[in-house]
Amino acid sequence: MHLDLRSKVAVFFSTVFLASVLSKDTVFFLLTVILLLYVAALGYSKSTVKIVLAITIISIMRLISKGNGFGVMLPEMFLFIVIRTLVIILSVIPIIKTPPGELMAVMKKMKVHRNIALPLIFMMRFFPVVRSEFSEIIDSLKLRGLISFRKPLITMEYLFVPMMFSSSKIAEELAAASEVRGISANGKHTSRREIKFRKFDFLVIILTVLLTVGLYFMEGVMMK
Incomplete structure (x- = not known):
């Protein structure tokens, strides 16, 4: 459906x-x-x-x-x-x-300005990917025995420092992939649906x- x-x-x-x-x-x-x-x-x-x-x-x-x-x-x-x-x-x-393609096509049809549409689409694609990366970092820390409730500040450092670098990399990759697919190109954007x-x-x-x-x-x- x-x-x-x-x-x-x-x-x-x-x-x-x-x-x-x-x-x-x-x-x-x-x-x-x-x-x-x-x-x-x-x-x-x-x-x-x-x-x-x-x-x-x-x-x-x-x-x-x-x-x-x-x-x-x-x-x-x-x-x-x-x-x-x-x-x-x-x-x-x-x-x-x-799907992002459908999002862009709908926003184009609704005459939403690209300065509003593009950040929304990037945001909706960014959080699911970061969530997956966050889960992988936690698993990696558990394997190394670096998660300890006795030292919460150190645990937070081990968790959030790689998360910040990873988030920055993910944002750049998503932006590059979207540009290659023509997300900001002028003209009519189509969708498979x-x-x-x-x-x-x-x-x-x-x-x-x-x-x-x-x-x-x-x-x-x-x-x-």
Whole structure:
């Protein structure tokens, strides 16, 4: 199942709005379930496992603490913000997984200026690659026995110094690869996928609006 990028962005903005206004856990978890079905329908369910696990753990922690948090280290406000951020990340997954060529083609069609489009595309490609590199550095440090919780400052130095150099190299390689493929070239940018709104995209937009309004009013009813 394939969605147009603009439909994915509409779902993202709807999620940001709801995550910021919903306070009742029942309505918020209903939003979470809807997003999980949405992501699974697009074929990205494997990417949500860790996020769902984190949401479950934080929800249990909030239930155990009865909304009071766990002292200064884990206050309730911190747990409240983190769980909403994780739900927003759920809605971002389909956008991040969109191929760069399709991203560029959609932004060209939407008349987005290249000074805005190019940084966005580079950013969306940069973070997944850095995440993979970060995991490899951690594995390398573990093999050498250089990760120690007894010496956190030294461990951070061993971790972040190679990460900084690696990030700089990755940014240069991504920029060079994109330039070779003509990402900043003038003219019409094409994509292997046809960039247009389909019936399913209209259906998703309509459902997004209806669910946003429905969950917002459900929140209002439960507040009374």
